[in-house]
Amino acid sequence: MPRSISSLRALALLSAAVCASIATGAFAQPSILINEIDADTPGTDSAEFVELTDGGVGNTALDGLVLVFYNGSNDQSYAAFDLDGTVTSSDGYYLLGNSGLPGVGTVFAGNGLQNGQDAVALYAGEAADFPNGTPVTTDNLIDAVVYGTGDSDDPELAVLLADGAPQLDEDVNGNKDNESLQRSPDSSGTGRDTSTFVAAAPTPNAATGSTPSTGMPDNGDGIPDNALTGLRIYDIQGAGHLSPQRGNAVAGVPGVVTAVTRHSFYLQDPDGDGKDATSDALLVFTGGEPTRRDGAPVAVGDVVEVAGQVTEFYPGGVQSNNLPTTQIVTGDDGSTRLLADPTSVFNMTEITPVTIGQGGRQAPTAIIDNDTDGNVATSDTTVFDPDEDGLDFYESLEGMRVRVNQAMAVGPTSGFGEIFVVPDAGANATGINARGGITLVEQGDLVDYNPERIQIDDTLLDGDMPVVDTGALFTQVVGVLGYGFGNFEILPDTLDAPQPSNLNRSGVGVVARGDTLSVAGYNVENLDPNDEDGDTDVADGKFEAIADQIVERLGSPDIIGLQEVQDNDGSAGSSAPEGGSTADLIVAADQTLQRLADAIAAAGGPRYAYTEVVPEPLADGGQPGGNIRVAYLYDPSRVSLVEGSEGAGDATTATRVSADNEGRLTLTLNPGRVQPNDPAFKDSRKPVAALFDFRGQRVLLVNNHFASKGGSSPLFGALQPYENGSADQRSAQAAVVNAFVDEALAAVPDARIGLLGDFNEFGFLAPMQVLTGANESAAVVSDLLDKLDATARYSYVFEGNSQALDHFFVTPALAAGASVQVAHVNAEFADQVSDHDPIVASFDVSEDESQNDDSDTDTNSGNDDETSAQVNNDGSSGGCTLGNGRDAGLPLLLLAALLTLIWRQRRRT
Numbered sequence: 001m002p003r004s005i006s007s008l009r010a011l012a013l014l015s016a017a018v019c020a021s022i023a024t025g026a027f028a029q030p031s032i033l034i035n036e037i038d039a040d041t042p043g044t045d046s047a048e049f050v051e052l053t054d055g056g057v058g059n060t061a062l063d064g065l066v067l068v069f070y071n072g073s074n075d076q077s078y079a080a081f082d083l084d085g086t087v088t089s090s091d092g093y094y095l096l097g098n099s100g101l102p103g104v105g106t107v108f109a110g111n112g113l114q115n116g117q118d119a120v121a122l123y124a125g126e127a128a129d130f131p132n133g134t135p136v137t138t139d140n141l142i143d144a145v146v147y148g149t150g151d152s153d154d155p156e157l158a159v160l161l162a163d164g165a166p167q168l169d170e171d172v173n174g175n176k177d178n179e180s181l182q183r184s185p186d187s188s189g190t191g192r193d194t195s196t197f198v199a200a201a202p203t204p205n206a207a208t209g210s211t212p213s214t215g216m217p218d219n220g221d222g223i224p225d226n227a228l229t230g231l232r233i234y235d236i237q238g239a240g241h242l243s244p245q246r247g248n249a250v251a252g253v254p255g256v257v258t259a260v261t262r263h264s265f266y267l268q269d270p271d272g273d274g275k276d277a278t279s280d281a282l283l284v285f286t287g288g289e290p291t292r293r294d295g296a297p298v299a300v301g302d303v304v305e306v307a308g309q310v311t312e313f314y315p316g317g318v319q320s321n322n323l324p325t326t327q328i329v330t331g332d333d334g335s336t337r338l339l340a341d342p343t344s345v346f347n348m349t350e351i352t353p354v355t356i357g358q359g360g361r362q363a364p365t366a367i368i369d370n371d372t373d374g375n376v377a378t379s380d381t382t383v384f385d386p387d388e389d390g391l392d393f394y395e396s397l398e399g400m401r402v403r404v405n406q407a408m409a410v411g412p413t414s415g416f417g418e419i420f421v422v423p424d425a426g427a428n429a430t431g432i433n434a435r436g437g438i439t440l441v442e443q444g445d446l447v448d449y450n451p452e453r454i455q456i457d458d459t460l461l462d463g464d465m466p467v468v469d470t471g472a473l474f475t476q477v478v479g480v481l482g483y484g485f486g487n488f489e490i491l492p493d494t495l496d497a498p499q500p501s502n503l504n505r506s507g508v509g510v511v512a513r514g515d516t517l518s519v520a521g522y523n524v525e526n527l528d529p530n531d532e533d534g535d536t537d538v539a540d541g542k543f544e545a546i547a548d549q550i551v552e553r554l555g556s557p558d559i560i561g562l563q564e565v566q567d568n569d570g571s572a573g574s575s576a577p578e579g580g581s582t583a584d585l586i587v588a589a590d591q592t593l594q595r596l597a598d599a600i601a602a603a604g605g606p607r608y609a610y611t612e613v614v615p616e617p618l619a620d621g622g623q624p625g626g627n628i629r630v631a632y633l634y635d636p637s638r639v640s641l642v643e644g645s646e647g648a649g650d651a652t653t654a655t656r657v658s659a660d661n662e663g664r665l666t667l668t669l670n671p672g673r674v675q676p677n678d679p680a681f682k683d684s685r686k687p688v689a690a691l692f693d694f695r696g697q698r699v700l701l702v703n704n705h706f707a708s709k710g711g712s713s714p715l716f717g718a719l720q721p722y723e724n725g726s727a728d729q730r731s732a733q734a735a736v737v738n739a740f741v742d743e744a745l746a747a748v749p750d751a752r753i754g755l756l757g758d759f760n761e762f763g764f765l766a767p768m769q770v771l772t773g774a775n776e777s778a779a780v781v782s783d784l785l786d787k788l789d790a791t792a793r794y795s796y797v798f799e800g801n802s803q804a805l806d807h808f809f810v811t812p813a814l815a816a817g818a819s820v821q822v823a824h825v826n827a828e829f830a831d832q833v834s835d836h837d838p839i840v841a842s843f844d845v846s847e848d849e850s851q852n853d854d855s856d857t858d859t860n861s862g863n864d865d866e867t868s869a870q871v872n873n874d875g876s877s878g879g880c881t882l883g884n885g886r887d888a889g890l891p892l893l894l895l896a897a898l899l900t901l902i903w904r905q906r907r908r909t
Contacts (some may be wrong), residue, residue, distance in 0.1 A: 031055065032065065034122055034143045035093070035187060038180035038202045039113045040170055042288045043262045046110040049097025049180075049204050050120055055187045056092040066125045067096060070136055072117030072148070075156040077134040080127035081106050092187075093205045099313045100285045100329050103205040109316045116148025116170070119157045122191075133624075136160060143191035149176045162192040172199050182208045223307045223335070224249035233269040236310055236326065239277040240384050241377045241395055241718075243310050243326045251307035253328065254345050255281070257300055258401050259460055259480045259491060264327070265290045265298050266399050266480045267306065270346050276361065277386055281399030281480070283327040284336070285313065293334035300493075303342040303349050307335040312377075315484050321713040321723070323391075324377060325398065325483050353403040353478050356454065357423030360403070363452045364390045365430045366443070372720035379720075390451025391716060394488035397481045402490060407474040409501070410438040410453060411800040412830035417458035417465040418489070420800025425473060428452070433791035435503060436471035437802040437828060441790045442764040449715050453800040455489040457482070462493065470797070470828035471501035486714025487799065506824040507553035508840045517639070517694050517845045518557040519701065520550075521756035521806055522838035526623055527562075528570030529595050533625070535570065538595075545833040547599035553823045554840050556605045559692060560633040561703040563685070563758045565589050565612070566626035574625030575618075582617040587627050589614070597633060608633040611641060611671050613688050616651045621683045621707075630688050630703040630757060632671065642691040642698060644670030652676055655689055657700070657740065659747040665698050667691045674702060674740050680732035687737055687757075697752065697845045699814070700744060702737060704757035706730045706767070715799070730761050734771035741780050742773075745811065752845070755781060755809040758836065763793070763804055772809060781809040784820035784841055795837040797827040808841045817844035 035053035039045075050067060054060035062083035069079040081096060086105055088094045096106040113120075119136075121144040123129070136156060144160035147168040158167065170176045180202040183189055189196035200208065227249040236253065238244040255267035258281065268281035284290070284306050290298035298304070308331065312324035330336060342349050356363055369391045372382045376391065386396040407421035426432040429452045431439045438450050456477055458465040466472075479492035524546055531538050550556060567573070568591040576582050593610040601607050612631035622628030634641070646668045649655055655672020659665060671690040675681070685705035692699050711725030737755060744751050761767045763783050769775040772782065785793045785804055794802035808820060820841045826832035 031057075031060070032062065032122065032142065033183070033187060033189070033191060034120060034145050036180055036182035036203065036208070037113075037120060037145055037147060038097075038170075038204070039118070039147065040115045040149050040176045042177045045113070045115075046098050046263050046285075047101060047202070047287050048108075048110070048113040049095055049101055049104065049202075050113070051182075051204055052088070052094040052096075052122070053183075053187045054088045054092045054094075058088060058090045058092045060088045060092070062086045062088065062094060064124055064126075065142070066123050066127050066130065068121045068123060068130045068134075069113065070119040070121065070157060070160075071114060072119065072151075072154045072157055075136050075154070076132075077130045078114070078132055079108065079112065080130040080132075081108070082127045084126070089205065091205070091207075095205050097204065099311065099317075100287055100327075101204055102309075102329075107314060107317045109320070112317070117146070117151040117154040117157065117167070118148070119144060119146040119154075119160055121145075121160055141192065145181065145194055145197070147181055160192065161194060162190070165192060165194045168194055168197050168199075170199055175199075178202075184208050223251045224309065224331075227251035227307060232273070233267065233282055234273040234275070234278040234280050236328070237279040237282060237398065239275070239396075241323060241382075241392075242312055245310045246312055246326070247310065249307075249309050250328065252305045253307070254303070254305045254339060254342075256346075256349055256351055257298055257302040257304060258351055259493065260290055260298055260300060261460070262289065263287055266482075267304070267328075268351055268400055270348050270351050277384065277396050279326075279396055279398045279400055281401070283313070283325055283399055283482075284308070285311075285327045285329045286336075287329075290336070291334060293337045295334070298336055303339045303346070304336050305339055306330060306337075320485075321717040321719045322486060323395070323483055323716065323718050351401050353401040354397060355403045355405065356397075357405060358427065359405075361393075361397075362428060363393050363423075363454070364388055365428065365450070365452045366446065366448050368449050368451045368715055368722075369720040374720070375718050376720055377718055391720070393451070394454075394481065394483075394716070398483065398488075400481055401478065402481045404454065404477045404490065405475070407456070407477045408436065409468050409470055409472040409474075409498070410436070410802070411797040412469050412828060412832070413465055413467045419456045419465065419468060419472075420453045421456060421474065421477065422450075422452050422454075422800075431791055433794070433802060434789075435506075435824060435828060436501070437794070437797060438800065439791040439794050439802040440762065441793075442762075447762075447764065450801055451716075455487045455799070456495070457484065457489040457491055459484075459489075460491045460493045461495060466495065466498055467830045468498055469501040469503050469830055471503045473499040473501075475499075483716075487716050503828060505553065505829070508555050508821045508823055513638075515695060515844055515846050517559075517699065517843045518555065518840060519559045519561070519699075519754060519756065519808075519843070520554050520557040520838050520840045521561045521563070521703075521758075521808060522546075522550075522554075523563040523705070523758045523806065523834060523836035524565065524596075525834040525836065526564050526566050526570070526626060526628070527592060527596065528566035528589075528626065529568060529591050530570040530572055533570035533572040537570075542833050543595050543599040544603070546596065547603040547605065549823070549825050549833070549838070550600055551603045551605040553825050554838060556600075556635070557840055558635050558638045558694070559701065560608075561701060561756045562631045562633065563703070563705040564622070565592055565629055565631045566623070568592060569625075571623045571625040573617075573627075585617040585625075585627075587614055587617045589627075589629065589631065593631055593633070600633075606635040606637060609636045610634075611648075611690060613649045613671055613673050613686075614651060615686065619651075619683065620685050622685070628685060628705075630685060630705050632688075632690050632701075632703060634692065639692045639694045641670055642666065642693050644668055644672065644691075649673050649688075651686075657689070657744045657747060663748065665691060665700055665744060665748050665751050667700075675736045678732075678736050680729060680736055684729070684733070687733075687740075689740070694845055699843075699845070700751060700753045702740065702753070702755045702757075704733075704737065704755060704759060706733050706757075706759045706761065708760050724765065727761075727765070727767055730759070730767035731770045734759075734767045738771055738773055738780065741811070745780060750813045751811060752814040752843075753781070753811040754814055754841070756807070756839070756841075758806050760805050763807060768807070781811055782815055784808045784810060784815070784818055785822075785839075787818075787820055788822070792822070795822050795827065795839060796835065802827075806836055806839050808839050810841075814843055818842065 272280035649669035649672030655669035
């Protein structure tokens with residue numbers, strides 16, 4: 001349900017949107033209604049819309065209203081649009097829809113309105129009340145339409161309608177692509193009543209039954225009235241991210257067709273203006289199959305002139321933070337004509353691609369944008385500088401045919417059929433690493449996000465994108481330069497097979513034993529043993545593949561800190577059973593961990609024990625229902641868990657660290673969560689501390705999986721500098737873990753402490769500076785990755801950028817003699833069992849160190865005093881007991897209380 005709205009606030013919102021009369025249990029007749037919906041349009045859905053009406057009053061403010069889209073597959077919201085600040089037209093309409101529609105007030109992306117069984121609902125409230133995944137609700141509901149395209153009725157969505165109102169069928173006449181659902185007559189009926197709806201030709205921003213408008217009145221010749229003539233493409237593009245002609249109707253714009261999609265085509269001026277800053281090409285949006293005035297389909301090589309309206313298209317909508325693409329929107333009346341005599345307009349009609357790289361235009365290699373504070377399209381600080389800013393460089397080539405020679409893949413083919421490359425085999429690129437990728441690095445006050453990367457997309461390819469690993473080499477890539485969802489991209493229509501990469505998966509070699517403790521961190525990417533949940537980890541051999549990596553590539557570390565371990569049924573349990581509670585959900589991960597431990601043993605590795613803290617159901621974010629958590633595997637012949645004074649931890653109790661009466665680190669709960677109730681960890685994975693004994697020495701590890709970067713704006717987006725999603729939350733999480741380390745060091749100044757895991761952050765940005773204490777010039781831990789060359793510090797590849805999201809931070813006592821390696825086994829390869837590479841650190845922990853305690857027995861699998869905190873078969877965390885089974889809780893609790901009092905007194909003094 002959406003968050004509650006106070007009665008006073010709800011009254012204020014409703015007073016602006018609904019009539020004053022009151023009906024028991026429902027809202028009265030509203031002044032604003034959903035008047036028309038078109039969810040299924042010809043070809044790729046790019047003319048979708050929802051039309052609101054005020055009954056013809058006109059110029060009605062829509063403040064306090066929100067339009068919500070519901071998905072019938074799960075009966076939850078998938079989009080919400082605030083209407084604050086919007087006003088109906090003089091005719092009483094307000095249009096939300098795709099960018100190519102005339103008169104659209106609120107833009108959402110093509111394919112943004114699902115086809116059914118689905119619903120659209122109008123509420124008093126705001127979009128923040130309906131985050132994606134909000135269940136269907138009738139609270140503050142004004143109007144709703146439930147619809148489909150030949151689908152059965154959805155009873156869960158039907159509650160949005162008044163009693164007896166039907167679910168609508170856009171395909172009732174067998175013509176769903178060319179008809180919308182609309183009230184007939186216009187504005188008829190009442191809220192939540194769909195009985196007056198019919199399916200008919202769409203009439204956005206016009207009365208039901210009227211002739212559809214293209215938004216460009218003409219005399220039937222395809223040329224808009226009052227159109228500007230004599231303009232060339234470079235005049236329309238201008239030197240900037242927005243067209244100086246946007247909003248104007250234009251006619252007679254000449255060019256050569258260079259590429260055709262299902263609903264648009266690219267048009268380029270072969271002569272150009274000779275200026276690098278202005279693009280000589282643009283997109284022509286037709287809304288359906290591109291057709292010339294003479295009825296023939298538009299084809300590559302046609303020399304044409306077009307008429308239409310200049311607009312800016314934002315992939316994903318204006319609020320998406322994507323850059324706009326300048327386009328001419330034509331009508332459906334054949335606004336594209338062949339040029340009778342191309343030579344009278346152009347000196348030539350052949351398009352020569354612009355080379356990006358050696359022998360052509362060199363892309364900037366260090367700066368994406370350094371002069372904007374806000375939106376590049378509207379900020380007063382923006383300077384359009386293609387020679388310095390990567391953002392502006394690619395904008396100056398928007399829509400043009402380009403060429404990249406010796407295009408080297410700096411990442412594997414993505415699941416979306418995309419490959420990021422750099423020109424000239426990386427000859428002029430900065431940050432190229434030893435394995436052929438390009439690393440995101442800090443250079444003084446500048447972070448080099450590698451603007452020389454360019455994406456190849458398969459949109460226009462006749463066939464699939466080649467599947468490649470990092471380092472694959474394309475002799476040549478030629479295509480138009482488009483933009484989609486955060487990246488400029490080359491759209492080739494043909495692509496020769498590349499020279500395959502010769503990259504091998506790396507390991508850490510032979511790990512020394514004896515006094516050398518080895519610890520790995522590994523994000524195993526939503527690992528679970530249930531193939532019924534939508535992914536097939538078992539059938540795909542994922543457990544065995546990870547086990548092979550651990551044994552063959554990681555050298556069977558003594559301890560492995562795992563992230564993204566899911567419960568025993570994976571994401572199958574995304575909500576409580578009907579009539580049940582979240583307590584009925586499966587949360588235990590003992591089967592997940594045991595299956596992995598068994599696979600490692602079968603691969604020739606040690607028989608690992610495992611330990612974890614079982615989370616609360618549906619409380620830690622991640623894949624819905626997966627109950628993601630961190631966990632540990634450890635080799636009991638090499639290490640053991642030190643017994644916690646109060647046993648093993650639970651989901652909500654924080655472990656406390658102190659020194660025992662012999663000056664050694666101890667935890668109240670082992671393993672135990674670090675401040676799990678702190679707001680910083682709301683809906684996020686909680687860190688788990690575990691205190692291990694290794695050959696008489698104690699090592700405290702904290703396994704972390706910080707809040708994701710979800711919600712970040714694109715590097716090549718309109719918002720500059722880019723927004724680092726959830727950075728504030730990661731900083732708050734880092735502060736909690738830093739305070740925990742401070743407490744441990746206050747108790748035992750020379751404590752050996754390691755912080756490992758997936759921190760979802762680069763080491764040089766603010767959250768990690770908070771974690772180390774460097775932000776206060778009091779660093780208490782250092783990142784072992786800093787021991788590596790700057791270009792070698794990476795464990796993840798995203799959009800072609802090799803980057804470090806995983807880290808291993810250590811206190812000075814553990815840093816002495818430490819070494820670290822990243823095992824590059826996944827991230828650079830299209831065939832990967834996880835999207836992260838594991839990190840392995842080795843520590844020389846000698847018996848003669850200050851923390852040595854001769855009373856501690858050397859750990860081995862036969863040690864009668866070995867402590868275990870494995871998860872029981874029922875999923876609960878087993879309490880720690882002494883080897884003979886006696887409960888040690890009471891004396892340890894008394895000792896812990898005494899030590900806590902002593903420690904607090906030391907802190908006061």
